[in-house]
Amino acid sequence: MNDTARTRTALPVFDDVLAAAARIAPHAHVTPVLRSHSIDAIAGCELHFKAEHLQRAGAFKFRGACNAVWSLSDEDAARGVVTHSSGNHGAALALAARTRGIACHVVVPEGAVAAKLAAIEAYGATLHRCAPTIAAREIRCAQLQAETGAELVHPYTDPRVIAGQGTAALELLSDATPFDALVVPVGGGGLASGTALAVAACSPRTRLHLAEPSGAAETWASMQRGERVTEFTPDTICDGLRGTLGEPNFALLHAHGARVLKVDDADTVAAMRLFWQRTKQIVEPSSAVALAAVLGNRETFDGQRVGIVLSGGNVDPDALPELFARG
Amino acid sequence: MNDTARTRTALPVFDDVLAAAARIAPHAHVTPVLRSHSIDAIAGCELHFKAEHLQRAGAFKFRGACNAVWSLSDEDAARGVVTHSSGNHGAALALAARTRGIACHVVVPEGAVAAKLAAIEAYGATLHRCAPTIAAREIRCAQLQAETGAELVHPYTDPRVIAGQGTAALELLSDATPFDALVVPVGGGGLASGTALAVAACSPRTRLHLAEPSGAAETWASMQRGERVTEFTPDTICDGLRGTLGEPNFALLHAHGARVLKVDDADTVAAMRLFWQRTKQIVEPSSAVALAAVLGNRETFDGQRVGIVLSGGNVDPDALPELFARG
Known part of the structure; x- marks a missing residue:
C-alpha cells in the first residue's frame, strides 16, 4: 500500500x-x-x-477540502480532484483546487439548486450532471476518475x-x-x-x-x-x-x-x-x-x-x- | 442663553x-x-x-444618542431624556440612557412594529403611545418634557x-x-x-x-x-x-x-x-x-x-x- x-x-x-x-x-x-x-x-x-x-x-468545509488538495503530490494534483456534492463541499473543493491551480470536477444531481451550482462554477470547477440517485453519482464519479485520473475527495469520510x-x-x-x-x-x-x-x-x-x-x-x-x-x-x-x-x-x-x-x-x-x-x-x-x-x-x-x-x-x-x- | x-x-x-x-x-x-x-x-x-x-x-444611531446623553450635566441628566422614534434612534437613546442610569421616554405612534417597540422596552425605556401624526407626537413629547423635565433628543437635528x-x-x-x-x-x-x-x-x-x-x-x-x-x-x-x-x-x-x-x-x-x-x-x-x-x-x-x-x-x-x- x-x-x-x-x-x-x-x-x-x-x-x-x-x-x-x-x-x-x-x-x-x-x-x-x-x-x-x-x-x-x-x-x-x-x-x-x-x-x-x-x-x-x-x-x-474549505478547511478539509484545502487540506486534501494540498496533501496531494504534484503528480497526483496535476490530474485534478473530483467529488459529488451540490452543497458546501462542492464549492469548497472548487475553491481549494483553484488555490492550487488544478482541475476540479463536481458531480451534481439533476434538480440541484441553481444558485449553489453557479457558486461552484464561479470557483472554476466543471459540473457533471447525473440522475439524483446515490448509485448514479458514484458511477459518474468513478467514470471521471477513470477518464481523468482525478483524485476523489469524499465530503466527510x-x-x-x-x-x-x-x-x-x-x-x-x-x-x-x-x-x-x-x-x-x-x-x-x-x-x-x-x-x-x-x-x-x-x-x-x-x-x-x-x-x-x-x-x-x-x-x-x-x-x-x-x-x-x-x-x-x-x-x-x-x-x-x-x-x-x-x-x-x-x-x-x-x-x-x-x-x-x-x-x-x-x-x-x-x-x-x-x-x-x-x-x-x-x-x-x-x-x-x-x-x-x-x-x-x-x-x-x-x-x-x-x-x-x-x-x-x-x-x-x-x-x-x-x-x-x-x- | x-x-x-x-x-x-x-x-x-x-x-x-x-x-x-x-x-x-x-x-x-x-x-x-x-x-x-x-x-x-x-x-x-x-x-x-x-x-x-x-x-x-x-x-x-447609538453614537449620537450616547453623545447627547453624556453631554448632559448631572442635574439635567437626572430628569431623563425623551424622543419620538419607533426605529433605531429610539432603541439607541434607550440604551444610551441605560449606560448613564437615567430615565428614557420614547413616544411611539400607534401601529408601530411590535418587535421594534419590544427592543426599545428591553433597553429599559418607557413607551408612550400617541396617534400616528407628527402633530400628535410633538404634543406628546412636549407634554412629557413639561411633566418630567426630560431633555429632548431629536433623532437628527x-x-x-x-x-x-x-x-x-x-x-x-x-x-x-x-x-x-x-x-x-x-x-x-x-x-x-x-x-x-x-x-x-x-x-x-x-x-x-x-x-x-x-x-x-x-x-x-x-x-x-x-x-x-x-x-x-x-x-x-x-x-x-x-x-x-x-x-x-x-x-x-x-x-x-x-x-x-x-x-x-x-x-x-x-x-x-x-x-x-x-x-x-x-x-x-x-x-x-x-x-x-x-x-x-x-x-x-x-x-x-x-x-x-x-x-x-x-x-x-x-x-x-x-x-x-x-x-
Whole structure:
C-alpha cells in the first residue's frame, strides 16, 4: 500500500490535524470567535462562537477540502480532484483546487439548486450532471476518475478532510481558558470527528456534544446502539446534515464518547432567527442547530463556558420564506 | 442663553465631533472595517465597509444618542431624556440612557412594529403611545418634557446627535491611506452632516456622496434648488430614510457641497442580497442603499478607494422574504 492509499483508508490522528493546520494556513482564514452578551443571558451560559460562516467559500468545509488538495503530490494534483456534492463541499473543493491551480470536477444531481451550482462554477470547477440517485453519482464519479485520473475527495469520510475540519476546533481551543463543552453539528460527521480528535488531544476535559436534527438523527441512533445505523430517510431543513454518518466518522466519535443532542427544526429556526437579530450574522440552519441544542438543554450547559462551531452561512435569500415557515 | 440652549440650536463643528469621540469611547464599539474582494471585483473599485450594523443596538444611531446623553450635566441628566422614534434612534437613546442610569421616554405612534417597540422596552425605556401624526407626537413629547423635565433628543437635528454620528467617519478616515470617496445614506441627515464635518476636517480631498432612495429624494431636490425641500411623500422600503432632511443638516451638507445619488429600491434590494451572500452580514435596506449607489455609478467610482458607512442591521427576519421579493 503506497502512502496515498494509506491516507485514504486509515483513521486520521491528531498529528494529522496539526499537519492540516500548517498545510492550510496560507489559504484558509483564521476565523474570529464571536460573543453576544444578550444571547449568553438567554442561554444561561458563556458562548463562544467560532465563525466559520466567515471562512472562505462560506463554510468550514474549505478547511478539509484545502487540506486534501494540498496533501496531494504534484503528480497526483496535476490530474485534478473530483467529488459529488451540490452543497458546501462542492464549492469548497472548487475553491481549494483553484488555490492550487488544478482541475476540479463536481458531480451534481439533476434538480440541484441553481444558485449553489453557479457558486461552484464561479470557483472554476466543471459540473457533471447525473440522475439524483446515490448509485448514479458514484458511477459518474468513478467514470471521471477513470477518464481523468482525478483524485476523489469524499465530503466527510476522507481522512484528509476529517483532519482539515479538526483545525476549526484546534483554533477555538487555543483560547486561554479551557472550555467546559464544545457543541458542533453532525451530519456525515467530518466536522464532528475532526473536532473529537482536537478535543481529545488539546482539551480532554472538554465535553463534546453533537447537535443533530431530530429528522436525521442516525448519529444519535448509532451511538445508542454502538453500531452504525444507515437506514433512515432524512426530513430536516438542515440541508448540510442530511448525509449518513460515515464509517470512519462513527469509529472516531464512538471511541471518543461524544454525546448527541437531538434538535427539532422549529427550534433550529428560532435559534437562527435569534442569532441573526442579535449578531447580524447570517448562519445557515445546519449551524444554528448547535445553538438550538444549547438553548434546549439549559441544565446541561448551565453556567458553563461553551464553544460552538458555526459551520457555515450559505443561506439562499430566496429560500427564506420556506425556512421561516418551519420555525 | 445658557450652554445647554446654545448646544441645542447652534450648528456643530468638527471640534464637537472630536469631543463626541472622547465622550462615547467608554460606551460605543469601534466597529470593524470589512472588505470583500469579490464585491470589489463586481464594483470595479476598492470598498471599505464601516460596519455600524455591529454597533451597539445595531446601528450608528447609538453614537449620537450616547453623545447627547453624556453631554448632559448631572442635574439635567437626572430628569431623563425623551424622543419620538419607533426605529433605531429610539432603541439607541434607550440604551444610551441605560449606560448613564437615567430615565428614557420614547413616544411611539400607534401601529408601530411590535418587535421594534419590544427592543426599545428591553433597553429599559418607557413607551408612550400617541396617534400616528407628527402633530400628535410633538404634543406628546412636549407634554412629557413639561411633566418630567426630560431633555429632548431629536433623532437628527440635535447638534450633539450630529456630532456623535460624525465619529463613525472619523474612525473610518483614520485608516492610513486616504479615501477618494465616502458614501453614506441620507434620510434626516444626522449621519450625512456629521460625516461632512469629519470629511472636511480630516480628509478634505475625499468626495462625499449621499445615497438616497428615489422614493424619498428630498435631499437631492434640496441640493438642486439650494434650499430645503420639505414637501414630499416618502415611498421606499428604506424605513430609516423616510424622514425629512433637517434644517441644520441641510445647512451643513449644502455648505459642504455633498453630492446626492438617487437609488431605486430594486437596486437597494439587489445590493443587500449581494452583501448578504458574499459577507454573511445582515444590513438593513437603509445601509445597502449606499452600496447600491456605488454599483449603479461605476464611472464615478471606477478604480477608487471608497468608504461606505453601513448604517445598521436591524432587519426583522420575518420581513426579509417580502423585502427580497422587491428586488
